[in-house]
Amino acid sequence: MNKHTPLIFDQSKSGRDGYKVNSGTVNKLSYGTFIDKKFMRKSLADLPEVTEFQIVRHFTNLSTKNHHVDKDFYPLGSCTMKYNPKINDSVALFDGYAMIHPNQLENTVQGALEIIYNLEKILCELTGMHKATLQPSAGSQGEMVGLLLMKKYHSIKNNQKDTIIIPETAHGTNPASVIMTGFKVKQVRSDDRGRVSIDHLKELVDSSVAGMMLTQPNTLGLFEDDIEKISKMIHDVDGLMYMDGANLNALVGIAKPSLMGFDIMHINLHKTFSTPHGGGGPGSGPVAVNSKLSDYLPSQSIGYDGEKYFFEGISKNTIGKVHTFYGNFGILVRAYVYILSLGNKGLKDVATYAVLNANYLKLLLKKHYHIPFSKGTLHEFVISASEQKKRGIKAIDIGKALLDYGFHAPTVYFPTNIPESIMIEPTETETKETLENFAKTMNEIDMSIDQKSEYLKQSPYQTPVRRLDETKANRELDINYYG
């Protein structure tokens, strides 16, 4: 295989094309009739001129260079890289969904409104919450919405509060959202079981606490089993409980966050409810709340009067809109199809098999790798490669070595409270054989350290681009680089 694929622009030759619409079948219209002159370009767009064959080959080749869930196992912890049934994509591309305009009159988009309405109800049913907004386009934006809701709640009650508590294992977006919304962060330590330390939490909770953000199950894949106690401590100072729902894959259909005392949560539709992700979006992070907060949700939601669906009025105390129109609608369609096609039992199976797969894989790796907080693993677990580091190979070297075997690397160096962490999440759809192959590879890497540490440190060898200086690659993007 030729490793280097030139940019499509570099393949361009003037006058080449691949697909011509028969001019006899098209009514010639001057765009000037519809579009104001000032919006029209002055010269032709600089588009590559290539044949259809070149285009197909170009993008087919590019698609095989990067790793993706359709290619092989993608055990990226925290991100729930699950298989996304193709039927969801097909349905989202129906003309009735993909070709409508958000400014169309209500009576011409009843089907789309019905989906938004029903999906909101389903998400509320699954989480036990009262109302939800489907506007936020990612979990991180959902966090921001949740914190703005807290702000509104406290300002209406005239509460003087400026602090949010988050665990030391929290995802980086949590503290970022806290700072962005003008709160201060207090970090609570983990106990020796990898859960929130109740003793430390007691020290931190006072009347300045506006709320707490907690990932459930947490980023070590462990259920916060003191959750009722934690919620009570926060509620006792009139704080609010926010659940980071990125790990809902472990609970969906089984446990309702509202019953644990959470007031607000986000749901990453692109994680739990199957939308391809990892390429930078688009995503969707609906926020569901209990009745304490439903009046403050971003406007507007969809109502139903028994006959037709309609846009509800703007509530007086709303925090405002956080996305144009109703969010990333195509993602909502995918989530809706996914949920309906699985049904109640299917959704429960998602969580059950996700937990089973993680526990089986953990068992296969236990002999070679140290897993510090291993008791009560749900859908993911975290290895510490500190033993391997002593023998010369770090977590990042193991991640890079896996690429040569056709696996995506797990998440490394997160969560930060475990040295040399490698975070693995196998998801529910992976077969027993895939898990066994992956474990065999991981174990072989460990066994080869003593003879091959210099070799492993230079991996990967088989990928189109070898090991990069990751900071430099982020700061000085060079899409034409290969080496």
Ligand SMILES: *Cc1c(COP(=O)(O)O)cnc(C)c1O
């Ligand atoms: C993915 C993730 C987020 C952020 O969600 P995005 O949809 O990527 O913005 C927050 N918290 C946890 C634990 C996550 O895994």
